[in-house]
Amino acid sequence: MCYKPLLLLSSLFASLLIGSIAQAEKPAKAPASIPVKSLPKPTPVSFQRDVIPILTRFGCNQGSCHGSQYGKGGFKISLAGFDPELDYDHIVRQLRGRRISTTDPEKSLFLTKPAMQVPHGGGLRLNPKSASYRLLVRWIQEGTPAPLPNEAFVTKLETTPPERILYKNDPPQALRVMATYSDGTTRDVTSLARMNTLNDGVASCTPEGIVTPINRGQTAIMVRFGGQAAIATVMVPFARLTKAQLASPFPQNPVDLWVTRKQRQLGLLASQKCDDTTFLRRTSFDIIGTMPKPEEIQAFLVDRSPNKREKWIDGLLSRPEYADYWTLKWGDLLRSNRNTLGVKGMWSFTNWIRAQLQANSPVDQFVHELILAQGSTFTNGPSNFYRVANNPQDLAETTSQVFLGVRLQCARCHNHPFEKWSQKDYYQFAAYFARIGLKGSNEFGIFGGEQVVRVNNYGEVHHPKNGKRMYPTALGAQLASLPDDKLPNPDAEGDRRQKLADWLVNKNNRLFARNIANRYWGYLLGIGIANPIDDMRTTNPPTNPQLLDHLADVLIKNSFDLKALVRTICNSDTYQRSSAATLENRLDTRFFTNYQPKRLAAEVLLDSIDYACGTQEKFPSLPQGTRAIQLPDSLVGSEFLDTFGRPARLIACECERTAEPNISQTLRMMNGELVNRKVGQWDGRISKMVQAKKSDDAILIEIYLTALGRYPTTKERSVVQGVLAFSKDHKLVFEDVLITLINSKEFLFNH
Secondary structure, eight states, X not given: OTTHHHHHHHHHHHHHHHHHHHHHHSOOOOOOOOOOOOOOOOOOOOIIIIIHHHHHHTTTTSTTTTTSTTOBXXXXXXXXXXXXXXXXXXXXXXXXXXXXXXXXXXXXXHHHTTTTSSOOTTOOOOOTTSHHHHHHXXXXXXXXXXXXXXXXXXXXXXXXXXXXXXXXXXXXXXXXXXEEETTSOEEEOTTTSEEEESOTTTEEEOTTOEEEEOSSEEEEEEEEETTEEEXXXXXXXXXXXXXXXXXXXXXXXHHHHHHHHHHHHTTOOOOOBOOHHHHHHHHHHXXXXXXXXXXXXXXXXXXXXXXXXXXXXXXXXXXXXXXXXXXXXXXXXXXXXXXXXXXXXXXXXHHHHHHHHHTTOOHHHHHHHHHTOOEETTTSGGGGHHHHSXXXXXXXXXXXXXXXXXXXXXXXXXXXXXXXXXXXXXXXXXXXXXXXXXXEOOTTOTTSOOEEEEEOSOOOOBOTTTOOBOOXXXXXXXXXXXXXXXXOOTTTTSOTHHHHXXXXXXXXXXXXXXXXXXXXXXXXXXXXXXSSTTOOOTTSXXXXXXXXXXXXXXXXXXXXXXXXXXXXXXTSTTTTBOSOOOTTTTTOSSSOSSOOOEEOOHHHHHHHHHHHHTOOOOOTTSOTTOOGGGOSSTTSOOHHHHHTTOOOSOSSOGGGSOOOOOHHHHHHHHHOHHHHHHHTOTTSHHHHHHHTTOOHHHHHHHHHHHHTSSOOOHHHHHHHHHHHHTOSOHHHHHHHHHHHHHTSHHHHEEO
16 A cells, blocks of 8 residues: 555656657757847946046045045055046056056956055955956956046936935935936946945945934935035934924915924924014124114014014114124125235225115125226225235135135145036136236325236136146036137137126026025024035035025025015024024024024124123224224224134135134133223213112113113012112122123123
């Protein structure tokens, strides 16, 4: 019985075998013809498209390695691969070709060093089993082809996804990077691009583009490839909002709408609006740099009209102090100072700036006139722009940073490591100023020091590497050739700056409008949408791009009216938020859930001390009554202003004005001669009130209104009244109160 299954299987196998033999004995049919095509040959390895990106990705050509000024270990290549011809020469030909072995590619020093097969100071950079290593081997096997002169170059990078919300403990997100080339082709360059996070406290990023959330906040993943840069935004919410919170209606005001949208993405809730006295003080300092008067505060508090805040803002914009305060701001930006311009030139420049602001000239016209300025620096104020910076390179850097928010300085020596601007872009932009010259004039006397800005008939800018003549070209534009590959005549209109000025302020030039909008938002809110506010590069992205675009649109639609921009920002709920953080938004400093307190500028602080004390500071060579915000430059003598960070106006950077505290400031405020003298001055506010025999309560109220812009609280009243009850000299008590208030954060900061 147990052998029957085996017998059955044997007979079955036999029948199958016999059947297959019989089938084999039949005459075979002719096989169908199958065309065999040769496999496509792999695309040859390109030095520019493949080799340099590998060096960039693994850090070989960065500033800390072989891309530094003198290289490392006797081997130097260009920073981030900006000079392919130089790199090829140093890799393939230098040291008699010892870095490359065409007979045994994997023995090339170019490979054995980063693979740590021989000692390498930079450690292991290249895994011999990696695709990048194999690609470099294939490049050597193919004979190390050199860079081609007309090879397609990268014009754009795109990341997928461009924006992602990741909660803590969510799985990682992989990024994909696509490059678009000048010939229209696209390519997945994820494995070749260099990727790293801008804030590893929020999210980490591996070289392969794997993003992992770490902590609450927002950051960008910086992607670089082929001289271009892009970012992917990663948000890690602070909290999970409830369905009711997410379903609440969005604000109608577009500014508040975009701000609220971002806050909800990040799980943030905004603080309530500030009270009326805070609003009055905040807007007064932000718009006119001046403290509101007690009678203005009292009238505003009893006003019951629903639009009283809008009317107050309109009133501030029409006051003469508006031009004084913003002349100070623009004077810093344009570096109006007597050391560079002479006293007459400085006054000419400053008065022109003030006249433009008094007339509310559109900022595009203001800048257009400035760029095209020529003539006497004494009689034509804007001509002094060409004395502050007086060579094509400095003029290019100043113009791009002040009016476009683009810092070109890095590109003077090499391609920008964190931006798309190349060395060629830099010198093409500088070429706009190649024919601007200065000559002396005796019209104001032989020792007058007058200079005349003129357009010369000669002057060019040449590329420092190859010596080629550079043709004026706007940033981000490609110079179009005429038929027969001829270049256009840059001087056809007589002054090549005409095309620059037209392009610079054109409404289609988003760089200009976004830069102005971001600066003014930063001035008013204490922090820009992009920070620093004069560094608007791709790899320093705005925290809220849609908000920035909306403000740029507001500027353009209102014909570049700066007052309209200020009005739009100050009328928003976002600007009018309380500076008091809530439990939900106490960790936020970048997404405008509350107003960020900012220390009063040096000039505003000195004026505020004068106003609270009822005194007037006398400045050298200026009439009595001149306020600090009216000073023409930073060389009007004042140790107080220097101590509190007024800029020297030597560089075109917002960072020159500092608000960092130091011990010298503390000492000057607490027991410095200036503050103590003003508080107790015989004709000061307290002395006059005591002499007029005002009541203690009236004096206390006026001190609080002039110093802090509000009434004293019940507790504050009771404390002062308690001291007064045991004091014979009430004047000294009130002086102590005033000096205490002047040293408080509430006085020193706009909140």
